[in-house]
Amino acid sequence: MSTVPKIPQMPTATDGTDVQGVLRRHYAVALKRFAKFAVVLLPLFLSAIVTKIDYLLPLSIAGFIGLLSVAFLLYGRISSARRCARVFRTYPLEFRAPVGKVHEQRPLTLYLRLGGEGGGARIMRAKRLSDGSGWPEGIENGIWFAGDELFGGAAVVPGSEVLLFMQPSEWKETDAERRNAGEERAGKAGRAGLKQYVVPRI
Incomplete structure (x- = not known):
């Protein structure tokens, strides 16, 4: 059974950081940004569904579109970071x-x-x-x-x-x-x- 090699640590000659840490921070920033917008957009999306008030429907639609847009951006950031991680696993630094x-x-x-x-x-x-x-x-x-x-x-x-x-x-x-x-x-x-x-x- 093959195992996925660990991402190598960045040599400490420059600033002591490592590639895994950089990638973790990249993921964390992307997730925090998604959460920041989701806190605002999710209530908008649920407003008409929960209250069943018809005139709130435009707000629900706007919230839904906003959530989709933010989710797409989150997916892009995560997939790009994973692509970099794949490179770091394959080649030495x-x-x-x-x-x-x-x-x-x-x-x-x-x-x-x-x-x-x-x-x-x-x-x-x-x-x-x-x-x-x-x-x-x-x-x-x-x-x-x-x-x-x-x-x-x-x-x-x-x-x-x-x-x-x-x-x-x-x-x-x-x-x-x-x-x-x-x-x-x-x-x-x-x-x-x-x-x-x-x-x-x-």
């Missing part, structure tokens, strides 16, 4: 520095180059999955990255602990490289959920 800022497509899409061994040439399209927008503070000093630049990966920005999911910005143009990457490399990307282009739900 490595510190990549510096990070070159190429372009910012607000509010949540960043184009960057990873420094370090073998990095710098490929532009990566990164989605910011944590709260906030724009460039995370201190990202230029390096990130903890797990993945394969040809297929993509996930990363955490030290200090701010912003979670990123990224893939090559020129996905179609690099398709031939992925086909010729070799069975072992492609298989690992498949286990991490990176063989296909992904649009994170956030």
Whole structure:
């Protein structure tokens, strides 16, 4: 019986945090935000049902639509974090520095180059999955990255602990490289959920 490997801890050389902790906080923030809106929207949804007063029906409809919208956003945040967790389980973490800022497509899409061994040439399209927008503070000093630049990966920005999911910005143009990457490399990307282009739900 196979067991799912544990997500590795982030090395303590930078700020002592770990990937599991970052993911737990990401889940917690998403759930708290859902609960915050649900406290307001659920009574609206139940108003006409409980009181059976017809003129409250528009409020019930508005509450129902609001709950669906918030639930959809919650699902997007949770599924995106789980996708990152899958990458972290498959690839080891490595510190990549510096990070070159190429372009910012607000509010949540960043184009960057990873420094370090073998990095710098490929532009990566990164989605910011944590709260906030724009460039995370201190990202230029390096990130903890797990993945394969040809297929993509996930990363955490030290200090701010912003979670990123990224893939090559020129996905179609690099398709031939992925086909010729070799069975072992492609298989690992498949286990991490990176063989296909992904649009994170956030």
